[in-house]
Amino acid sequence: MFGNTIQQVKEIKKYTDDRIRIPFAYIIFLVAVFIFLNPKYITLIGASNWVPSNIREIALTFASSLYSQIIIILLILGSIWLALTMLSRVSVFRKILPKDVDYTNNTTVSWNEYSAIAKISHAIKQLVTTWWIYCFSLNVLFGRYCYTNFFDTNNGLNNLGDILNSNLKIMNCLFYLNILCAVYYILKALFEIRKPTRKVYLKYDDLSFYHFINSFEKANSLKEVYKTIILKEKYSDKQKYLLIHVQLSRYGLVKDKFTDELISQIEPIPEYQRTYEIMDSSENLSDIVYNFESLKDKA
Numbered sequence: 001m002f003g004n005t006i007q008q009v010k011e012i013k014k015y016t017d018d019r020i021r022i023p024f025a026y027i028i029f030l031v032a033v034f035i036f037l038n039p040k041y042i043t044l045i046g047a048s049n050w051v052p053s054n055i056r057e058i059a060l061t062f063a064s065s066l067y068s069q070i071i072i073i074l075l076i077l078g079s080i081w082l083a084l085t086m087l088s089r090v091s092v093f094r095k096i097l098p099k100d101v102d103y104t105n106n107t108t109v110s111w112n113e114y115s116a117i118a119k120i121s122h123a124i125k126q127l128v129t130t131w132w133i134y135c136f137s138l139n140v141l142f143g144r145y146c147y148t149n150f151f152d153t154n155n156g157l158n159n160l161g162d163i164l165n166s167n168l169k170i171m172n173c174l175f176y177l178n179i180l181c182a183v184y185y186i187l188k189a190l191f192e193i194r195k196p197t198r199k200v201y202l203k204y205d206d207l208s209f210y211h212f213i214n215s216f217e218k219a220n221s222l223k224e225v226y227k228t229i230i231l232k233e234k235y236s237d238k239q240k241y242l243l244i245h246v247q248l249s250r251y252g253l254v255k256d257k258f259t260d261e262l263i264s265q266i267e268p269i270p271e272y273q274r275t276y277e278i279m280d281s282s283e284n285l286s287d288i289v290y291n292f293e294s295l296k297d298k299a
Helices: 002-020 024-037 040-045 053-067 068-089 112-128 130-142 165-191 205-207 285-298
Strands: 210-219 225-233 241-247 251-254 263-269 276-282
Touching: 002 024, 024 040, 024 130, 024 165, 040 130, 053 068, 053 130, 068 112, 068 165, 112 130, 130 165, 205 210, 205 276, 210 285, 225 285, 241 285, 276 285
Parallel strands: none
Antiparallel strands: 210 225, 225 241, 241 276, 251 263
């Protein structure tokens, strides 16, 4: 029965993400706010009757314990994020983190500071949005105190039971922040149009996220030089290979300093101005190598 409930929740989440295009957590939040403003529905729903008391108690205790220390938690996470960000700019981690390890099953284990920064950023975002919404919803449905008295039109949330009074201001801020987020997602769902698209190029800065595997150069009839490269993603969960085409130099006309006549000249293109066209991508290296060798034979 419990497994069926989890599967149904997953299906509802997928439907809200794909069809309604409002995150599942904010669907829950909108329902919780409605019940919060209309407390008579708490009795009609009778959630306390179909959720065992020990599970209710564990959920409420965990949520209250977490958010009673929310300021300290956010300060700690924010400090770690700031320290990692500052240290990443001076290349400290290249010296202290383990080197990448390649395995025969086409996977690479990498250690990098950007992964830690991204995960901490995600945790902070989850704390102030999704996880807070679940805490709020739990207290609306199962709160041991009269949750309808927690809100005051002048003071906002004025009593959160186990949550310490010293944190009420930030809890108020999170309440209104999530109201704004809900409005944003509703407007986005109404007005946003999604179209399938394919990324067909990389910028020079993107190259730091890839391993170089192989390359060759060729020149056209104008003696402009082009380079074909095989790259492998460093930090993706699934290994991905790219076949890249980039122009290294270009033909142009410049004025002669002495005669003012236009003369032809091949100029190198600075690295930061180059456009790296994605010709092919695959999780199978052999597919990319086949195309690479075919192009090389024609060069």
